[in-house]
Amino acid sequence: MPKGIQRITALPHPDLLDLWKSIVVDEDIKSRLLSQAVVSFTVRPKVSRTVLPMHGAILLVGAPGTGKTSLAKGLANELARLMTQTKFTLLQVDPHALASSMMGKTQKAVSDLFGQTVAEAALKGPTIVLLDEVETLAADRSKLSLEANPVDVHRATDAVLVQLDALAEAHQNILFIATSNFPQAVDAAFTSRCDLVLEVPLPNLKACEQILTDCLVGLGKTFTGIEQLPQSHGYAALIKEVHGLDGRAIRKVVANALTSRREVALKPQLLSLEDIRTAAKLAKAARVKEKQ
Template sequence: MASGATRSDEEDVSGADFVRRYDLSEVDWEENWNRIYIDENDKQKLINYGLLEQKLQAASFDQMTLSRHGAVLLSGPPGTGKTTLAKGAAYKLAEKIDREALGLERVVFKQIEVRNLFSSDHGDTPKLVEEAFDRVIKGGQRGHTYQVVLLDEVESLFANRGLLGDTDPMDAIRAVNTALDCLDALSELDNIYVIATSNQPGAVDSAFVDRTDEQIYVGNPDPKHRRQILEDILASLKETFETQLSPTDEQLETLVTLSAGFSGRRMRKSVLSALAREASTVRNPSTLSVDQLLREFEHKREMLDSAGNDYIQLGVTPDQPNEASDANDQEGSIE
């Protein structure tokens, strides 16, 4: 079980393979939240919706007036930090909610493991979906726990029924219908806030999107945020390995320009690739130079421009020699 993931003795253990639970008093997601560089207004909005939903629930404000479902959708390309944002927002909510005033014993984060809900056995998938949501619903019915629920890569669970072909089993449609019913059931409970993520919002069923109270787009970082990511990486390398990476403003701007269109994850992996390219920097990461970083980012830029995003994700272009192997041959094997 992942660090911080717990299972309460009082919870029904059915669906344990489908729901991962974290007591937010036992984890520290502050640093990861701070290291996702997006518009601060979007970060605050994600927290505000959770606080507002809790306030309206505590006041017994009727659901119909504002058509609330207590759910927000984060959409955007892979690698932009959507899952980390969801966890961080839950962590920040746990800090801000007055548990004593609300009679809450704990604030928990529950992640429904969507990939485990699908079965090749006829009729099983809708049952598994219902079982997973039932575990969350039972937690909400007890009333002393505030739950932030993550539905990651929600297009798998709430697939666009209009795009399902004739070859798709009826189980897939029934699973979406069941999941929508379960989401409606969650919205009727107090102390539950749902955050969903999607890399492919066009593949998400419109009935689910319409139920979300807000859709926040988390795109690839702009120049300001790419610079912040680079500064974050350089500071971490310096702290851990005492690297002497001190790019000039011009060099830093070059790295920012070269990484246009990269996700935050791809930027970090490009630095990892620079470290891995030569045996000398593998043996001693403190020897990584600004010139090596620039060459690696130029290489990734060329790959993206010439071959498209598929190859920037793979990290290799067609018919490209294995330059890392060539470098190792020149430098000698790693000892």
């Protein structure tokens, strides 16, 4: 596996099909994302960059647990399913594998990743590159102190921008999908190069209900009876309890509820709405404590 690449996947891939469906967000968000991705491969190659200065990059921002990474992978797969005339490749970048304590090593690793690995993949066909935690590679240079941060961090951001420009010019069949939990930490020059910056919000009440219901119904396939909880009296009140948590946290609430009582841990079918409610309150209390 090339340095800095976590995984290479030929698209479409059946394992990624459910990701797109599993992330519960407003359909407008999914529609806009898919449309932007399509335009990157249909319009961008045919129009001069002096007319449409597109870089083939999308940035997804939002709180941890909102499903940005899963949404990015699902988007890549959905795009490949839609554009059936050609095969796509998904490159998942591991930004932490590029960091080095040796002067100049991170910059070189970034340049090699973009200039060689990504470019070579693009020569073989349409390529989608997932840049998770992009602030690791494109840190906001205006907020970095040369005394506190090594020069290499600054140079790594410079390298990302230079390579992004070069790839946008030389290869119109590459789409970068970046994610960040901390958009304020992403360099403004990187953000300005993105064709679309989209916030993935916390789930609203309706989405919370769908996430929790899907989780319980899925759990009920293994432990019969749990799937009936959404029809129980008091379920609507429970939805209000989990509202304000992200999708991942809501599912973890259910996991934690299974450990709330020994009898439930031994026999999950005994899980009750009260167990889930208690776990939800604990999860929210922990979030408040983290912010203090």
